[in-house]
Amino acid sequence: MMAFQHSQASHCESGVMASMLRHHGLPLSEPMTFGLASALSFAYLPIVKINGLPLVGYRMPPKFIIKGLQKPLGLKMRFETFRQPAAGVARLNELLDAGQVVGLQTSVFWLPYLPADLRFHFNAHNVLAFGRDRASGDYLLSDPVAETPVSCAPADLQRARFAKGVLAPKGLLYYPVGKPQTPDWQKVLPAAIKKTTRIMLDAPLPIIGVRGIRRLAKAIERLDAKNDAARTKLFIGQVVRMQEEIGTGGGGFRFIYASFLQEAAELLARPALNELAEQLIDIGDEWREFALLTARQIRDRDPLAPAALADKLRLIAEREHGFFHALRRAA
Amino acid sequence: MLDSEVPQEGNSTLAGHKKAVYARGGDGKMHLVQSAGWEVEEIVTRQAVDDLLRMTEDARRRVEAGQTSALEYHMHRVRMDIPLLAQASGIWQWRIRRHFRPAVFARLSPRLLGRYAEAMGLTVDQLQKTE
Incomplete structure (x- = not known):
């Protein structure tokens, strides 16, 4: 079995894919997997409640990165879910015994x-399983948000x-079939960037993209800070x-x-993308x-x-609007 | 964010773990930097945890006063709500609400108790107490 190498990442799904691709011979950075899959987004989903509060997403939904990398990298990912936990456990063990590194969807709880x-x-937390401890039977996991590899008892991993x-994993595991190829950057990078600008600027629903930020601003403004301070605080905290x-x-x-834009600037020899990266760093700071x-x-x-927070969000929306239009022109 | 601005003030909710964030280095390039934690994150995480603890404590007091069953206490303790407990146990929400009545809960069949215990990762014995 090839030795697996753990590295810490800032986001679980892009981190898992970066590690998995490197293990299969294609070293891509975490930001590259994120950007190439067009994972950046904004979504304010008032209908989907988490503990009674609306879901706000700053990226595309779970599995978007895993699926989105297939086309640019000529990769086929296999996804398997299970009705019976026992079957899911058996399949994971079988794949690990065969030396496969396996992606898993888990519940952080x-x-x-x-x-x-x-x-x-x-x-929707993603981790990689890369082996088992022979003595204890514990699984060896590479959790991208952890500094080092970790181990997890079989009963706990099965529960997770x-x-x-919401987003129940149903035992989901995934792994690549075939070998990922270095893509034709001139083709895949502009396409990936354009897709992100479409998501941010042209989404048909007013809750996605820049319009979603404005919609959230409106919802925050409507919170009743005087009479229900507790709920207002929970909402903005969420x-x-x-x-x-x-x-x-x-x-x-x-x-x-x-970070992805900086890499793209180099690969495409387009310094304009570096300047856009600077703008986006400023927006991140906002x-x-x-x-x-x-x-x-x-x-x-x-x-x-709440009105002050809404104003800040509108300012961010304005800046993102300008940024993604400029990005569209540059791509 | 410059890499020198990456928060290192600590965040008790990370329990000593460090997270990795992207920040701009002296050469202008983004790179991964470990962060010991940001107070802002600590505040918002603590806020959510405290809210869950408040509900748990409130349920415990009502169990002692005979106003609800240990089931509600444990539901909050494992950070669930009624819709999630219903999905995890396969028991309808209205039945769960009914099982919050101490008299009803006291007469639950071992089979139902087992399903609740399994869904919350407890033993039946633990489920019946509020220790």
Whole structure:
């Protein structure tokens, strides 16, 4: 079996794919897997509730990166889900025995090696299984957000893979068939970048892309800070948790994408993309400032003022609007 | 964000773990930098955890006052809500609400207790107590 090499990443799905591709002989950076799959986004989904609060996403939905890399890399990913946990366990063991490195969808709540405070019922956390400890039977996992490889008892991993609820993993495992190829950068990079600009600027629903940011601003403005301060704080806290908490790379994924643009600038010999990366770093910093303002209001260091947060979001929306139009021209 | 600006102030909710974020180096290139934690993240994570703890503690008090069953206490303790517990156990939401009544919960069949316990990763014995 080829020795597997763990490396820490800032986001689980791009990290898993970067490690998996490197293991199969194609070393791509984490930002490259993220950008090539056109994973950057914004979505405000008031209908999908997490603990009674709306879902806010700063990237495309789970599995988008794994699936999106197939076309540019000439790769076929195999996905398997299981109705019976026992079958899912047996299949994982079989693949590991055959020397395969296997991607798994898990619920963070049931992974005991993660910090207790971060273990919420979030079902779309990706990890790689790369072997088993012969003595204990524990699985050896490469969790992209962890600094080092970790191990996990079989009973815990089974719970994590078969957790129920929103985005239930159903034991999902995935691995590549065939060998990933170095793509024709001149072709795949502009296509990937254009796709991201379409998602951010032309989505048919007003809750996706730049319009989604404005929609969220409106929703925050409507919060009743006077009569229901507790709910207002939980709502704005949720927006920031989804932006900055475990595995985003900070700034709502804007920094990761800026890193991708810098790589693309070099591969395509287009310095204009470097300048755009600079702009996006600034926008990522605006998102971090929004997070800071929100946290200060939650802690009553500043008076609770949803309107001020909404204004900040509108400013960010304005800047992203300009940025993605410029990016479209440059691609 | 410059790599010198990556927050290193610590974040108790990370329990000593470090996370990796992308930041701009002196050469202008983005690269991965380890962060010991940002207070902003600590505040928003703590906020969510505290809210869950508050609901758990509130349920525990109501169990002691005989107003709800240990089932509700454990549901909050494992950070679930009624829709998630319903999906995890395969028991309808209205039945779960009914099982929050102490008298009803006390008469639950071992089979139903087993399903709740399994869904929450507890033993039946643990499920019936609020330790």
